[in-house]
Amino acid sequence: MDKHILICLIMSFLLLTGNSEGKETGKDPNKEIIASVGSYNITLSGFSSRYVDYLIGAGVNDNNMIRESILNNIINEVVLYNFDDNSRIFTDTEYQRELKSTQKETILAYLKDQEVYKNITASDDEIRDAFVRVNEMVAARHLYAKTKEEADELYEQLKSGVGFDVLAKQVFTDSVLKNNGGYLGYFTWGDMDPAFEDAAFSLKIGEISRPVKTANGYSIIKVENKVVKPLLTENEYLNKKDHLAQVVRMRKMKPAERAYVKSIMDLEKIKFNEQSVNSVFSNLNFSEPQELKKIGDKHVECASYEGKKYLQFNIENEIRELPLYQKNKIKNTSDLKAVIKGIFLRDTLDNIAVAKGYDTVSVVKQTFKKLVTDLFMRYKTVEVMKKSSVPDSVVYAYYKENIKNFSSPREISVKELVVNNKTLADSLRIYAEKSVDFDKFIKEYSLKENDGDNEFKGYTDLDEYGSIKDSLWNSSLGNIAGPFNIDDHFVLFKIIGKKDGKPLELDLIKDRVAALVKKEIHDSLLRKYAENLRKSVKIKINYDILWSYKVPGLSYK
Numbered sequence: 386m387d388k389h390i391l392i393c394l395i396m397s398f399l400l401l402t403g404n405s406e407g408k409e410t411g412k413d414p415n416k417e418i419i420a421s422v423g424s425y426n427i428t429l430s431g432f433s434s435r436y437v438d439y440l441i442g443a444g445v446n447d448n449n450m451i452r453e454s455i456l457n458n459i460i461n462e463v464v465l466y467n468f469d470d471n472s473r474i475f476t477d478t479e480y481q482r483e484l485k486s487t488q489k490e491t492i493l494a495y496l497k498d499q500e501v502y503k504n505i506t507a508s509d510d511e512i513r514d515a516f517v518r519v520n521e522m523v524a525a526r527h528l529y530a531k532t533k534e535e536a537d538e539l540y541e542q543l544k545s546g547v548g549f550d551v552l553a554k555q556v557f558t559d560s561v562l563k564n565n566g567g568y569l570g571y572f573t574w575g576d577m578d579p580a581f582e583d584a585a586f587s588l589k590i591g592e593i594s595r596p597v598k599t600a601n602g603y604s605i606i607k608v609e610n611k612v613v614k615p616l617l618t619e620n621e622y623l624n625k626k627d628h629l630a631q632v633v634r635m636r637k638m639k640p641a642e643r644a645y646v647k648s649i650m651d652l653e654k655i656k657f658n659e660q661s662v663n664s665v666f667s668n669l670n671f672s673e674p675q676e677l678k679k680i681g682d683k684h685v686e687c688a689s690y691e692g693k694k695y696l697q698f699n700i701e702n703e704i705r706e707l708p709l710y711q712k713n714k715i716k717n718t719s720d721l722k723a724v725i726k727g728i729f730l731r732d733t734l735d736n737i738a739v740a741k742g743y744d745t746v747s748v749v750k751q752t753f754k755k756l757v758t759d760l761f762m763r764y765k766t767v768e769v770m771k772k773s774s775v776p777d778s779v780v781y782a783y784y785k786e787n788i789k790n791f792s793s794p795r796e797i798s799v800k801e802l803v804v805n806n807k808t809l810a811d812s813l814r815i816y817a818e819k820s821v822d823f824d825k826f827i828k829e830y831s832l833k834e835n836d837g838d839n840e841f842k843g844y845t846d847l848d849e850y851g852s853i854k855d856s857l858w859n860s861s862l863g864n865i866a867g868p869f870n871i872d873d874h875f876v877l878f879k880i881i882g883k884k885d886g887k888p889l890e891l892d893l894i895k896d897r898v899a900a901l902v903k904k905e906i907h908d909s910l911l912r913k914y915a916e917n918l919r920k921s922v923k924i925k926i927n928y929d930i931l932w933s934y935k936v937p938g939l940s941y942k
Contacts, residue, residue, distance in 0.1 A: 570873025
């Protein structure tokens with residue numbers, strides 16, 4: 386077995402089983418043994434951490450029933466880990482990879498907290514500015530470009546007199562933005578990309594921004610209007626100050642991360658051997674994405690950064706050790722280069738973390754302990770579900786109770802008329818209900834182009850219409866439904882056709898139904914499985930400690 390894998394397995398074993406030496410003195414309340422499972426001990430500190438997390442996460446009050454339930458869950462986890470055959474999990478390649486990745490991610494998360502997030506502050510001026518912005522609505526339009534060069538070209542055209550209406554037809558594929566000059570309607574602070582918002586709120590009405598870099602590309606913004614709440618009080622500000630301070634700090638996190646990375650290395654200076662990168666990509670086995678194709682060693686330089694080099698052989702080994710969910714993101718050579726950059730960055734951050742001793746900090750170890758438990762239980766749950774069977778009677782009952790979920794989807798065919806004014810939409814509905822020529826209104830008024838006749842154009846899954854689907858379905862054929870406010874536009878629908886869903890035969894979907902039943906009752910199946918194992922294990926709970934335990938942060942009379 387690989388040495389690193391063996392170390393990870395030993396660590397996870399020790400973390401899950403706790404202290405098994407039985408040498409607790411009882412002098413330190415946090416070291417008291419609250420339960421023993423065979424030769425494995427569960428300390429009060431371990432229980433306390435889990436219990437407090439549950440109370441906060443679930444938003445429930447402390448009580449003895451919940452205390453016993455949480456302790457029994459921990460006991461079940463120890464039993465499942467130590468008193469069942471887990472050889473398939475421990476030898477599973479993907480489990481081993483995730484275990485190793487989890488350890489690295491835990492250390493790097495702590496580094497990020499200490500080196501980046503810890504230094505983020507929110508000044509009173511910033512919080513007050515946020516308070517003003519959440520009480521202000523901005524109406525704007527924009528033009529989008531993928532690159533700075535494209536955005537600069539659009540900006541020059543705007544300066545030369547070309548209008549948003551003309552350019553929007555060139556840059557947008559969305560029919561609404563294409564036909565309304567990129568108009569976004571009204572938005573407030575927190576609705577849009579932070580960089581987009583910062584630019585929009587700083588502009589005057591009628592003013593146009595230079596290209597703004599956002600998370601998805603570049604935008605050129607024109608503010609059409611602003612609506613400000615007329616009266617803001619100091620009391621309102623003080624009531625919202627803590628929440629706004631938290632939001633301000635959160636909005637700074639991504640820029641702070643980018644700035645920190647930039648301070649330790651410039652990822653854009655990584656040099657690639659294009660031939661080697663293409664070779665690595667071709668070696669990815671997309672029929673089995675969890676592995677690379679079996680090839681011989683290729684000691685060719687693949688990428689380098691300031692004297693540090695990665696050979697193709699090194700890169701392939703690194704990719705082989707990535708968890709499946711990360712490898713599945715590699716769809717092209719650009720994705721592969723991003724992964725290689727990530728490898729360079731991770732190694733740099735690993736060296737910083739080790740040099741600062743972050744890998745030995747107690748909070749890192751405790752966090753890793755929780756994550757290892759979660760990881761093991763995720764794999765164990767899947768294994769137990771595969772072993773468990775559900776009676777046919779239960780499967781049939783579930784199928785009948787949820788028959789709508791096992792039917793082909795309801796479908797509908799409609800014509801759409803889209804305008805940006807509710808008064809106009811209301812007037813058009815009145816006229817449309819008196820006229821059979823709905824297509825005439827579409828041609829004259831709609832911002833979204835439709836085909837020019839009322840013939841059947843095909844069905845669409847009703848669920849795609851979201852919250853208005855029931856209103857559409859309940860409208861009679863030939864009738865007009867709406868107007869509905871959708872993305873600051875008002876839409877009328879003419880109902881052309883409807884097709885009801887039909888139940889699927891149980892024999893054809895029995896495995897799918899059984900899997901859903903297991904998913905719904907997986908907690909009880911896992912609990913029953915653990916209870917069977919517990920019958921052969923000596924378990925002792927110290928109820929005196931369990932009931933007398935004082936939850937940190939709570940007052941007791």
